[in-house]
Amino acid sequence: MAPKxxxxxxxxxxxxxxxxxxxxxxAEWCQPCKILGPIVEEFAQEYKDKMDIYEMNVDENPExxxxxxxxSIPTLIFFKDGNPEKTMVGVHSKEQLKQAxxxxxx
Amino acid sequence: xxNNAEIYxxxxxxxxxxxxxxxxxxxxxxxxxxxxxxxxxxxxxxLTTEVENFPGFPEGIMGxxxxxxxxxxxxxxxxxxxxxxxxxxxxxxxxxxLTAEDGETFYSKSIIIATGADTxxxxxxxxxxxxxxxxxxxxxxxxxxxxNKKVAVIGGGDSAMEEAIxxxxxxxxxxxxxxxxEFRASEIMLKRxxxxxxxxxxxxxxxxxxxxxxKVEAIxxxxxxxxxxxxxxxxxxxxxxxxxxGKMIMGAEKFTWDFAVDGMFVAIGHIPNSSVFPDITxxxxxxxxxxxxxxxxxxxxxxxxxxxxxxxxxxxxxxxxGCEAALDAERWLGDQE
Numbered sequence: 001m002a003p004k005x006x007x008x009x010x011x012x013x014x015x016x017x018x019x020x021x022x023x024x025x026x027a028e029w030c031q032p033c034k035i036l037g038p039i040v041e042e043f044a045q046e047y048k049d050k051m052d053i054y055e056m057n058v059d060e061n062p063e064x065x066x067x068x069x070x071x072s073i074p075t076l077i078f079f080k081d082g083n084p085e086k087t088m089v090g091v092h093s094k095e096q097l098k099q100a101x102x103x104x105x106x
Numbered sequence: 107x108x109n110n111a112e113i114y115x116x117x118x119x120x121x122x123x124x125x126x127x128x129x130x131x132x133x134x135x136x137x138x139x140x141x142x143x144x145x146x147x148x149x150x151x152x153l154t155t156e157v158e159n160f161p162g163f164p165e166g167i168m169g170x171x172x173x174x175x176x177x178x179x180x181x182x183x184x185x186x187x188x189x190x191x192x193x194x195x196x197x198x199x200x201x202x203x204l205t206a207e208d209g210e211t212f213y214s215k216s217i218i219i220a221t222g223a224d225t226x227x228x229x230x231x232x233x234x235x236x237x238x239x240x241x242x243x244x245x246x247x248x249x250x251x252x253x254n255k256k257v258a259v260i261g262g263g264d265s266a267m268e269e270a271i272x273x274x275x276x277x278x279x280x281x282x283x284x285x286x287x288e289f290r291a292s293e294i295m296l297k298r299x300x301x302x303x304x305x306x307x308x309x310x311x312x313x314x315x316x317x318x319x320x321k322v323e324a325i326x327x328x329x330x331x332x333x334x335x336x337x338x339x340x341x342x343x344x345x346x347x348x349x350x351x352g353k354m355i356m357g358a359e360k361f362t363w364d365f366a367v368d369g370m371f372v373a374i375g376h377i378p379n380s381s382v383f384p385d386i387t388x389x390x391x392x393x394x395x396x397x398x399x400x401x402x403x404x405x406x407x408x409x410x411x412x413x414x415x416x417x418x419x420x421x422x423x424x425x426x427x428g429c430e431a432a433l434d435a436e437r438w439l440g441d442q443e
Contacts, residue, residue: 072237
């Protein structure tokens with residue numbers, strides 16, 4: 001799994017990172033999340049030098065998902081300069097993640 | 107085709123109960139089998155909780171676990187499963203040519219289409235842009251976000267009942283909104299929903315718009331002919347939008363009202379995933395035709411499961427259709443030699 005991010009360190013790690021950050025919001029009971037998890041992992045292997053990639057368990061961290069109005073998981077949010085630049089709900093392919101990342105990394 | 111390209115005996119498109127059962131049968135028959143599982147593999151049972159009516163599991167089994175078992179069973183006998191989406195097939199050449207979404211091509215002597223069916227949305231204004239933001243078709247996935255909230259479920263079949271029951275574990279109140287007063291749902295599911303103190307039924311009513319800015323705040327409803335409600339343990343009775351906390355829209359042509367909810371779960375049925383097969387004949391709703399046995403209009407192309415079946419739509423029937431198609435494909439391949 002990608003490194004964890006929590007409500008406590010979200011501000012520091014995601015919003016003030018100084019580069020593009022991807023957060024994968026998931027939970028233990030969510031089956032589609034278990035399909036997406038390994039895809040994010042593969043994506044992270046290829047992109048870890050270009051950006052930061054984290055996973056957040058929404059059961060353990062209720063604040064951040066509430067703040068970004070997440071009502072369905074898996075949800076992926078790309079942050080840049082503290083702003084949620086792109087949100088992807090549901091299972092996506094590694095190609096789709098790369099495309100979204102490339103647009104933001106520039 | 108390129109020289110030295112690998113040629114499969116059977117290519118299966120789809121990884122629900124019908125596709126995986128077909129894979130178990132063809133690979134056990136020693137046919138070289140490839141299965142396009144799709145990015146979201148496993149089909150509709152991946153979006154359910156407990157499956158109580160699949161024979162062989164007296165205590166029930168979780169839908170995703172059942173699918174995981176079927177996948178392992180197909181792989182055990184040699185089915186090659188690839189987790190990519192199918193893109194298109196060229197059925198005019200032999201062997202058939204199949205292209206995956208990532209551009210890779212495959213060749214196969216026969217094909218079993220088992221692409222299943224997906225959620226049918228209401229297709230009303232405000233719905234599509236709020237999918238994942240309060241509009242959902244998967245209560246087991248999303249119910250936990252609706253703790254102590256008020257949600258609506260749209261539909262009158264078994265899947266609508268299941269959505270409502272799952273949501274009632276978390277939500278404060280669940281309103282099941284149905285366009286008629288009769289239900290397609292089975293007696294057992296209907297009774298479970300009707301007995302649940304958190305589930306309320308609203309009859310003769312259909313949504314026409316999802317309201318809210320970036321999230322679901324209310325649904326605009328039309329009631330025809332008169333608003334009827336039912337709560338657990340009570341008789342069905344007449345109601346007004348005001349008695350439900352709704353707001354009547356004055357001046358509207360029909361009986362129109364706004365009902366404040368935090369989420370809307372859609373369970374009005376499914377549409378077959380058949381549009382990627384332009385050369386295959388279908389009925390007017392898009393379900394693929396069987397021409398003889400499980401064969402489609404193209405010799406060597408077979409069909410199984412919910413992309414064909416709009417009558418039974420069960421895990422066990424889908425599995426059985428997959429078995430039929432696999433046996434037909436095996437016989438057809440034998441006849442070609």
